[in-house]
Amino acid sequence: MSAIADSTTMLRRNFTHSVRYAAMTLSGLLLPVLMMLMFVYIFGGAIGPAISAGTGGGVSYIDYLTPGILVMAVGAGSASTAVSVAVDMKEGIIARFRTMAISRGSVITGQVVGSTIRTLVSLALVIGVALLVGFRPAAGPVAWLGAIGLLALLILAFTWLAVAFGLVVRSAEGANMASMPMQFLPLVSSAFMAPDLMSSGIGWFAAYQPFTPIIDTLRGLLLGTPIGNSGYLAVGWCLGLTLLGFLWARSAFNRDPRR
């Protein structure tokens, strides 16, 4: 029971940080929205027709794009988590927490829960803006629940990985660099463009990398496009990454701090 109280305290600390360093919090929230506006209004006129033709004319570019931007928002959220964990490690506050009568797991749990809530707010903002600029999902309540569940699973996976990066790297710059793949791999997936419209080698990579089945599943749930076996792959990748991140973060946190 003490573990829950300690985790709540750490969560409160996490939120206080978010409010105190509002610039970083805001940039994390606004970056995916700006990305979406840029792709819809600047590149949409050029990319849209190719996407529309590729999907048999049934999907507008804003509809095609939104699931990819949601996944990118999760990646952007994880980067700030990695940085804040790394800063805590560097400043020695984690070492101080170790000497206190605090549940060991609560320090990390507070970070994970705080990051998850922040990212969910970011996703709500992205969906809100997407609806304003013409996103029209065809999802029913069950499909929406499925999409939210998949996003929550992805957030959990990315957050645990980000915490692990922050614990291992121990510098803000290094943590930011380490979390780059989570932010930029979605660019080379089916987020902005169908892989079969890309040049051969890149198209092959985009078709088989982890983010593509996640984005395609999300797109299928929200727009009613076929999912195929992407659903199993998406859940598999999310669970695999969550487990990897959790075990890695736990071992990094429990390691002798003098090393």
Added chain:
Amino acid sequence: MSHAITDSATMLRRNLRRALRYPGLTVSMLAMPVLLMLLFVYVLGGALGGGIGGDIRYVDYLTPGIALMTITTSTMTAAIGVCSDLTEGIIARFRTMPISPNAVLTGRVVDSMIQTLLSVALVIAAATLMGFRPTATFPEWLAATGLVVLLTFGVTWLAIAMGLLSKNPEGASNIVMPLAYLPFLGSAFVPPDSMSGGLRWFAEHQPFTPIIETLRGLLLGTGIGTSGYWAVGWCLAMTVGGYLWARSTFRKRALEA
């Protein structure tokens, strides 16, 4: 006069040494335009290429825009650097020494120009590897280089003025963002006529569009029209405006330091 030049050279040496000692920012500023180029050519180029019309290939269309974006994003290091100098108190120390007052800014501008022009050269080399085939003659290459140097000079002074306004390096990075990413809202990546109404009007009339069109015309032989005059005009306006703004802001901030 020679005293001011010697002092500026000393400051330039200091800045170049710092760039080598802390290569992280320099390398990321170099890498970003190349990564953007790879992304737009290989990931998005298939669809974007169809929207540019004519017989021009997308890598050829894109390279002048990326070269210009390299210039605007590289100025962030200058803004952050000059702001760091002010906040760390080194400027206050320089003021107690027999140093030409303008040497600090001049050294910073020349350093930024050297780094930026190297970045542009790297981007053009990367573009050539990706299939960029300019049709420019030697005089056109000279004119394009002149325009790039003039733009770099103008944008650097403007970025330094913005950096001097900021109270901390993070703020300096944020304040220069609009300048750094304004080419996105121009003809750098797609023709303005593929954009929606209000945005199209803005893209057609913002400062960087005539500069990109002139650069594209010089390198690829496409029509320049009146863009050339506008390009040089905007570059000169940025240089004069940026220089005067930076100098007056520096005097005020240096007195506060």
